[in-house]
Amino acid sequence: MPVRSAWLINRTETETGQSRADTRLAPVGTMAPAGALTTASGVLPGSVAGEDLMSALYVFGESAGMNVTVAPGRAVIQGQGPAGAYPVVLTDHTTLTLDDGNATNPRIDLVVLRVRDAQFDGGDRTEATLEIVKGEASATPTPPQTPPASLPLARITVPAGASVGTGGIVWDDAVYDLRVPTVGIGGILAESWSRDVPGGYPGQYRDTSSALQRWDGTRWATYPREVGGIAPQGALAAGEYPGQYRDEAGALQRWDGTVWRPAVPSTAWAYNNDGGSCASTSWVEAVDGTNGPTISASFTVPVTGAVLVTVGFMGHTGVDGQWCRMGVNIRKDGALVVPADEVRSATVGSKAMTSVAMTFRVTGLKRGAEYTAVSAYVSSAASNTGWFDNRYIRVDPLV
Template sequence: MPVRSAWLINRTETESGQTRADTRLAPLGTMAPNGALTGAGGVIPGSVDGEHLMSGLYVFGESAGMKVTVTPGRAVIQGQGAAGAYPVVLTDYATLTLDDGNASHDRIDLVVLRVHDAQFDVGDRTEASLEVIKGEASATLEQPQVPPASLPLARITVPAGASVGTGGIVWADAVYDLRVPTVAVGGILPESWNRDVAGGYPGQYRDSSAALQRWDGTRWASYPRQTGGIAPQGALAAGEYTGQYRDEAGRLERWDGAVWRPAVPSTAWANHTDGGYCTSTSWVESVTDTTGPTITATFTVPVTGAVLVTVGFMGHTGVDGQWCRMGVNIRKDGVLVYGADEVRSATVGSKAMTSVSATSRLTGLQPGAVYTAVSAYTTSATSNRGWFDNRFIRVDPLV
C-alpha cells in the first residue's frame, strides 16, 4: 500500500526508513496546536485548480460490491502523548475491502489513516497504514471507537446482508465524510464539514465559508459578532451582550439585554379620517358616531428618553363660545405615564370647521422601551357637541 510517513522509521543498513521523497511529500512544519505538545490532526487542504476544499484522502465507492477507494493525499496524525505528530502521505489510489454485512443488523465501519509505532504503543508494528475499523452489528447503530494515532476519513454504513453477491453497498447513501482540514500554526482553517471541531487556542481563525471566525476560548465567533460589529440578518436570535447591533431586514437593531430594539427609533404615526363627536367634560378615549373611535400609535423611546408628540384634527364646536380638545394618553405596559391635559392638546373654539394641531416635548421616558400614545377627547360642556375629523397622532424620537 502506498502509505508513507516521515519521522517514523530510521533508515539503517537493514531497514528502509524515511527517503528523500518521503521528506518532500510529507507535510512539514508545526501544524495548528491544540496543546503544549500536541497538534490538530487533519488532512492538508487543496485540490487541482483550487476547485474543492480538499481532494486528498477522499473515500468513495464506484461499483457494486464491498470495496472502497481512497484518493492520494497528505495528512498529519497526532500520536499518543509524547509521540508527537506524524506527517503521512498516500501517494497513489488505494483500495480497501469491507467485510460482508451481518445477516440481521446493519453496522458502521470506519476508514482510518493510522500510525503504528512500536516505540509508543503495545504492538510490534512500525508503519503507517489505511485500515477499516469494523463496527458491531446491532439494532442500535453505533460508530466504533477511533484507535489512538488515527485520523478518521469516512464512516460507512454496511447494511444487513450486504455482499458482492447481493449487490454490495449503495455508496451514495452509505458514506459519510469525516475528514477535517488542518493547517500550519497561524494559518486560517478552511471550512469543515464537522463544524463542532473546537479551536486550539484563543485567536485562532477559520473560514466558515460565510464569514471569518475567531476562536475566543469557548466558541467560534464570526467577525460580525465581535464587539462593535453588526451581526448580519438571521445570524442572531438573541444578542450576546448588551449594546450589540444587528441588521434586521435593513433596519438596525440594538440588544438591550433582553430583546432587540430599533437602534434609531422611527417616527410613529396613526390617524383616522372618519369623524365623530364628544360631549364629555372629562377626558375620554373615544368619540361617538364613527367607525374608528380610538387612535393608537406605538413607539420606541430613543436613548435620550425624549420624544415629540403631535396631535391634530379638523373640527368644530356645537355651540358658540364653547371649545373641544384632542389630547393624548401615554402608557407603558398598560400603565398611564402621561395623562391628557389642556397644555398638550389641540383646541378648537369655533363653530366654523377648523384644522388645529399641538406639539409637546415629553421627557423622562425609559430608553429602548415601547410606549403607546392613545387619543383622548373632551369638551367644555355636555351641551356642546365637539366634532373631530381627520384625527392623527405623530411621535418623533429626539436623538
C-alpha cells in the same frame, strides 16, 4: 503501502522509519493546536485549481465488489500521550479490501489513517498505515471505536450478505465522508462539512463557505456578530449582547437586552376619520358615538430620549365662547408617563368647523424603549359637547 510519516525513527536496513523524502513530503510545522501539547488531527485542505475544499485522502469505490480506494493526500495525526503529532502522507492511490458482509445483519466499518509508534504505544510496530476497522454486525449497526493515534477518513456501511459474488457494495450510498481539515496555527480553518468541530483556542477563525466565524471559547460565532457588525437576515432570533445590530427585512434593528428595537426609529402615525363627541371636563382617552373612539401610536425612543408629538383634528364646540381640546397621554407598559395638558393640545374655540394642530417636544424618555401616545380629549364645560373628527397623532424621533 505508500504511507509515510515524519518524526518516527530513522530508516535503516533493518527498521522502517523516516527518510529524507518522507520529511520533504510530510506536512511538518506547527499545526492548529488542540491543547498545550496536542495538535488537531486533520487533513490538509486543497485541490487542483482550488475547486474543492479537500481532495486529499478521499475514500471512494469505483466498481462492484468489496474494494475501496483512498486518494493521495497529507494529514496530521495526534499521537498517544506525550508522543506529539505525526505528519503523514499517502503518495499514491491505495486500495483496501473489506470483509464480506454478515449473512444476516449489516455492519459499519471505518477507514482510518493510523500511526503506530512502539516507543509510545507499547506495540511492536513503528509505521503509518491505512486500515479498515471492522464493525460489529447488528440490525442497527454503529461505527466501531476509532483506534488511538488514528484519523478517521470514512465510514462504510456493509450490507448483509455483501460480497464480490453478490455484486458487492453500492458505493454512492455506502460511504460517509469523515475527513476534517486542519491548518497551520493562525490560519483560517476550512469548513468541516457542517460538522460541530470545536475550536482550539479563543480567537481562531474558520470559513464555513458562507461566513467567517470566530471561536470564542465555547462556540463558533459568525464574525460580523462578534465584532459589532450587522448580523445578516435570519441569522439571529435573539441578540447576543445589548447594542448588537441585525438586518430584518431591510430594516436595521438593535438588541436592547430583551427585544429587537428599530435602530433608527421611524415616525409613528395613527388616524381616524370617524367623528365623535366629548363633554367631559377632565381628560378622557375616548370620544363617544364613533368607531375606534381611541387612537394610539406606538413609537421607539431614539438615542436622544426626545420626540416631537403632533396632535390634530377637525371639530367645533357645542357652545360659543367655550372650547374643546385634543392632547395625548404618553404611556410606557400601560403606565402614564406624560399626561395630557392644555399646553400640549390642539384647541378649538368656536362652533364653526375648524382644523387645528399642535406640535410639542417631549424629553427625558428612556432611549430604545417603546412608548404609546394615546389620544385624550377634554371640554371646558359639561354643557359644551365638543365635536372631534379626522383625529390624528404623529410622533417623530429627534435624532
